[in-house]
Amino acid sequence: MTIAARDLARELSTRVVGQSFAVREVAIALTKRLRGLPTGNILMIGSSGSGKTTLMRAVEDVLSRDQGTKELSTLVRLHANVLGQEAEQGRPGQLVLRALFDQARRDLGDAAGLPRLLDHTRNGIVFIDEVDKIRGRVGSEPNVRGIRAQESLLTLMENESVPFDIPEWAGGQRVELDSRGLLFVAAGAFEGLYESVYDRVTIGDDRGALQPVTVVEDGVVKEELPFRLRDWLRSEDLFDYGMSPQFLSRFEALVLFDDLGEQDLAQILLRAQDSGFNAARRYFESCGVELAISPAAVEKVAAVAARRKRIGARALREVFRQVIRPYELDPAEQAPGGVLMIDAEQVDEALGSGDD
Ligand SMILES: Nc1ncnc2c1ncn2[C@@H]1O[C@H](COP(=O)(O)OP(=O)(O)OP(=O)(O)O)[C@@H](O)[C@H]1O
Ligand SMILES: [Mg+2]
Structure with a gap:
């Protein structure tokens, strides 16, 4: 073989x-x-x-x-x-x-x-x-x-x-x-x-090693330290x-490993077998309800999760749970046609629009 x-x-x-x-x-x-x-x-x-x-x-x-x-x-x-x-x-x-x-x-x-x-x-x-x-x-x-x-x-x-x-x-x-x-x-x-290496190259033994770069974001000129652990x-x-x-x-x-970006998180929500969405889908299926999610909703969930630092893709589960919780007690009642569609509106309702 x-x-x-x-x-x-x-x-x-x-x-x-x-x-x-x-x-x-x-x-x-x-x-x-x-x-x-x-x-x-x-x-x-x-x-x-x-x-x-x-x-x-x-x-x-x-x-x-x-x-x-x-x-x-x-x-x-x-x-x-x-x-x-x-x-x-x-x-x-x-x-x-x-x-x-x-x-x-x-x-x-x-x-x-x-x-x-x-x-x-x-x-x-x-x-x-x-x-x-x-x-x-x-x-x-x-x-x-x-x-x-x-x-x-x-x-x-x-x-x-x-x-x-x-x-x-x-x-x-x-x-x-x-x-x-x-x-x-x-x-x-x-x-x-991460912190100890960052400190070494900014305020510690190797201070000055990491040079700031100038970036323009939304028309504003800023200085940023482009720190990646892999470089240092x-x-x-x-x-x-x-x-x-x-x-x-x-x-x-x-x-x-790379830190996961919003697009990675969106993929994980949809593709990982153990993601919050796929776990919820199985639960809803057992209640006779098909659970679906729109691309806009996926994007919003991923964006909120990406802002929760330090737990990577685990943030997705927490964020998605918040979105799906109101529908879990009686899925059939929430989805009269047998299909429950989570759209941007439902995400905003659960998380508040704009921020988490
Ligand atoms: N790159 C990835 N691809 C697919 N799913 C991922 C990925 N990263 C994280 N996940 C999802 O997030 C959950 C947690 O990821 P995982 O257990 O692999 O983290 P880890 O890197 O081992 O973290 P820790 O250091 O805390 O153990 C997984 O159950 C999976 O659903
Ligand atoms: Mg692990």
Whole structure:
């Protein structure tokens, strides 16, 4: 079975709006891995609600969809906090390897022999979500769990031989696994990183580095600081955040997510399966009512959501909920013809015209 990076990227893009750089990087890395070729680990950084977990889930779904891809590789997605807990109790890396082993059994079936399960374990794909939760320092305090979790991952990333206890049902013995074949894709919002880098280049050590540009907006001349994290982020900023240099150096690619604009948000409202609109549509359908929304209404909802900073696309759900709430108690009564159309007027009624 051959997988092409372009097809994989296209498929992921049906689920992930925008973020084409991240989608491409991940698609290329996965393609190499599925072909048994070496590829570097990826660290993804993006604000909350920008699509990091959505991308990971999309990959999981694509890879678990048919038996052909399952035969090629095993993927697990873990929350970094769980690794923090494990690092306090057990031997480093056991949890990751065990999760892969168990998933390989699910993917390949009970009949797959131990050598195949171990092969899938040592060459598995490991998604670590919320990796910023295992920062080694919070403020000026050391975070022991975080430090240990980073160390345990490091052990897996660099060691040729890691002990692994095979579960009882498969024999229970201890084996040594070469973990160099693992592919790690980690993601985190790194709350506060944006501000600290901005401060560094405006008022901190590198003040003056960021030069204002003159822009004309509505006939008014203004000075603006064109700050984008991707232009200024250095490894040192992540060390300061509490990620150890050794840990970071095991990631070959650093992928920054874009902040979502109004048009992206409009797309997400309509396309994301778990968007407020699509969830409401399913509820209304269960009440025998078809829910529709006009392009003007979509635009307004997206515009209001875009003004709520720091929660990305999650703002959409809150804003849309406000719009749809008055119709939820008795949908049938609100839609005598069986169709409820949300137009700009209904959005204005719920949110107030002009502003939120
Ligand atoms: N790029 C995107 N494409 C499609 N849907 C998105 C995108 N970004 C966000 N969403 C929607 O917003 C919700 C939250 O996004 P997601 O869980 O991917 O955020 P995140 O980047 O992982 O944020 P956090 O750092 O807070 O975990 C998703 O359920 C999805 O509906
Ligand atoms: Mg997330």
